[in-house]
Amino acid sequence: xxxxxxxxxxxxxxxxxxxxxxxxxxxxxxxxxxxxxxxxxxxxxxxxxxxxxxxxxxxxxxxxxxxxxxxxxxxxxxxxxxxxxxxxxxxxxxxxxxxxxxxxxxxxxxxxxxxxxxxxxxxxxxxxxxxxxxxxxxxxxxxxxxxxxxxxxxxxxxxxxxxxxxxxxxxxxxxxxxxxxxxxxxxxxxxxxxxxxxxxxxxxxxxxxxxxxxxxxxxxxxxxxxxxxxxxxxxxxxxxxxxxxxxxxxxxxxxxxxxxxxxx
Amino acid sequence: xxxxxxxxxxxxxxxxxxxxxxxxxxxxxxxxxxxxxxxxxxxxxxxxxxxxxxxxxxxxxxxxxxxxxxxxxxxxxxxxxxxxxxxxxxxxxxxxxxxxxxxxxxxxxxxxxxxxxxxxxxxxxxxxxxxxxxxxxxxxxxxxxxxxxxxxxxxxxxxxxxxxxxxxxxxxxxxxxxxxxxxxxxxxxxxxxxxxxxxxxxxxxxxxxxxxxxxxxxxxxxxxxxxxxxxxxxxxxxxxxxxxxxxxxxxxxxxxxxxxxxxxxxxxxxxxxxxxxxxxxxxxxxxxxxxxxxxxxxxxxxxxxxxxxxxxxxxxxxxxxxxxxxxx
Numbered sequence: 001x002x003x004x005x006x007x008x009x010x011x012x013x014x015x016x017x018x019x020x021x022x023x024x025x026x027x028x029x030x031x032x033x034x035x036x037x038x039x040x041x042x043x044x045x046x047x048x049x050x051x052x053x054x055x056x057x058x059x060x061x062x063x064x065x066x067x068x069x070x071x072x073x074x075x076x077x078x079x080x081x082x083x084x085x086x087x088x089x090x091x092x093x094x095x096x097x098x099x100x101x102x103x104x105x106x107x108x109x110x111x112x113x114x115x116x117x118x119x120x121x122x123x124x125x126x127x128x129x130x131x132x133x134x135x136x137x138x139x140x141x142x143x144x145x146x147x148x149x150x151x152x153x154x155x156x157x158x159x160x161x162x163x164x165x166x167x168x169x170x171x172x173x174x175x176x177x178x179x180x181x182x183x184x185x186x187x188x189x190x191x192x193x194x195x196x197x198x199x200x201x202x203x204x205x206x207x208x209x210x211x212x213x214x215x216x217x218x219x220x221x222x223x224x225x226x227x228x229x230x231x232x233x234x235x236x237x238x239x240x241x242x243x244x245x246x247x248x249x250x251x252x253x254x255x256x257x258x259x260x261x262x263x264x
Numbered sequence: 265x266x267x268x269x270x271x272x273x274x275x276x277x278x279x280x281x282x283x284x285x286x287x288x289x290x291x292x293x294x295x296x297x298x299x300x301x302x303x304x305x306x307x308x309x310x311x312x313x314x315x316x317x318x319x320x321x322x323x324x325x326x327x328x329x330x331x332x333x334x335x336x337x338x339x340x341x342x343x344x345x346x347x348x349x350x351x352x353x354x355x356x357x358x359x360x361x362x363x364x365x366x367x368x369x370x371x372x373x374x375x376x377x378x379x380x381x382x383x384x385x386x387x388x389x390x391x392x393x394x395x396x397x398x399x400x401x402x403x404x405x406x407x408x409x410x411x412x413x414x415x416x417x418x419x420x421x422x423x424x425x426x427x428x429x430x431x432x433x434x435x436x437x438x439x440x441x442x443x444x445x446x447x448x449x450x451x452x453x454x455x456x457x458x459x460x461x462x463x464x465x466x467x468x469x470x471x472x473x474x475x476x477x478x479x480x481x482x483x484x485x486x487x488x489x490x491x492x493x494x495x496x497x498x499x500x501x502x503x504x505x506x507x508x509x510x511x512x513x514x515x516x517x518x519x520x521x522x523x524x525x526x527x528x529x530x531x532x533x534x535x536x537x538x539x540x541x542x543x544x545x546x547x548x549x550x551x552x553x554x555x556x557x558x559x560x561x562x563x564x565x566x567x568x569x570x571x572x573x574x575x576x577x578x579x580x581x582x583x584x585x586x587x588x589x590x591x592x
Contacts, residue, residue, distance in 0.1 A: 094449035113439040
């Protein structure tokens with residue numbers, strides 16, 4: 001479903017600030033795969049998301065979604081296939097528009113926008129059905145402006161908007177990080193339900209190792225622009241936080257040693 | 265007095281079309297577009313030169329609006345493709361249009377007084393209906409002695425502005441319109457729902473300036489002349505209309521916001537007309553009055569809000585038992 005081949009990107013090339021944000025990334029996700037991505041700050045997690053979504057264009061390498069090469073499509077064209085939820089609960093919705101208008105905007109993702117009403121009776125009913133699955137009572141507030149909703153409600157709405165048109169790929173960029181623990185749990189549960197319901201191919205960046213272990217069928221760890229660890233299936237199910245930390249130490253330690261050998 | 269107010273309402277409704285254009289760029293797209301000062305004149309210039317060259321006034325007016333649309337699109341292209349700051353791309357276009365408008369007109373002022381314009385056509389059709397007599401007899405019943413020249417312009421403009429308002433409301437609720445509004449609200453979000461924000465901005469600023477130029481074309485025919493300087497400060501007049509309207513009538517829904525802008529434009533005209541009747545003010549002071557109006561409309565609601573808050577807090581504190589206040 002998603003294939004990333006030899007993708008590299010360097011920021012500020014040729015200056016003292018040069019940063020090799022992604023180095024020869026290769027990744028293949030099957031349909032229905034749910035991969036969680038962990039790694040420290042500056043490891044390249046968000047850069048990888050941005051390269052997939054088209055927000056950044058990679059220097060080299062190719063990206064395929066559902067077999068179609070997308071690496072030269074601009075962001076707005078790729079987003080026909082990609083649903084995204086951002087870390088900032090304010091980022092995924094238009095605050096001065098109503099809930100139903102926001103949903104109508106999301107509804108138009110994979111079809112041309114025309115000069116016909118964005119919200120009609122039939123769609124309103126459909127939106128109400130989808131909102132009901134959130135269990136937040138938003139189905140009774142269709143004409144409320146989204147700016148009036150709480151951060152948790154907005155993020156739940158963002159999640160629904162990103163997913164109910166069943167995109168080929170769902171990208172979640174630390175989408176629970178800015179919420180209080182109760183709201184974060186709510187969004188986490190909703191995410192699991194929605195991903196399962198639509199069988200979405202999902203990539204989720206998180207700083208919460210427990211979340212990374214609990215969710216999905218695959219886990220990758222990134223560091224310095226590389227994927228340094230990749231587990232799936234039963235091996236992932238049996239993994240613990242201690243295992244992850246140990247694994248990180250082991251891999252980085254070895255690399256540090258080999259760096260020393262090269263430099264020495 | 266009545267005649268002055270009547271005139272203010274008449275021209276206010278024509279300027280309301282311009283104000284709707286400004287609302288579209290300033291509020292809907294969140295794009296402070298100064299092209300308006302130039303495109304207003306472009307509309308007037310194209311319509312006037314077309315009429316002087318014998319084209320039907322309706323066609324001239326449509327051409328004027330189209331020229332404004334094109335000018336707005338160019339501003340949009342400068343901003344989106346040329347990555348020029350929104351304010352600056354508008355200013356650049358405004359300056360460029362000054363020369364272009366002079367070229368279109370061939371001279372700084374064009375007179376339409378002896379030409380057949382939309383105004384003269386409307387008035388001659390209107391006079392055949394005989395409605396004026398009825399309305400004027402109502403006026404004399406109310407004790408008003410001096411009658412306006414014609415009721416035709418006010419009533420026809422009322423229909424025109426209602427049609428434009430309904431079309432604008434509908435457009436802003438279509439799929440394209442919703443994407444346009446989201447572009448002004450949260451560009452990153454709407455791009456993640458496969459909307460081409462560049463194209464939306466270009467079209468949106470185009471439509472905005474099309475409306476402005478349409479208004480300019482009508483004002484030229486209403487006043488009987490086009491002048492290369494007639495657009496100076498137009499953006500502030502449009503902004504004044506938008507802000508006054510919003511402050512008085514609210515913006516809860518699109519339907520309400522557009523009616524607020526239209527009424528704002530008419531009220532602005534009335535206020536300026538009344539202000540100019542004060543002895544020590546003359547027409548040259550109009551821009552100053554406009555600027556003051558905008559400042560008042562922007563600041564007054566905030567002061568009122570702050571005072572209401574203060575009173576609310578005082579009420580709450582007064583309601584507390586005395587010891588609580590001491591402890592606090």
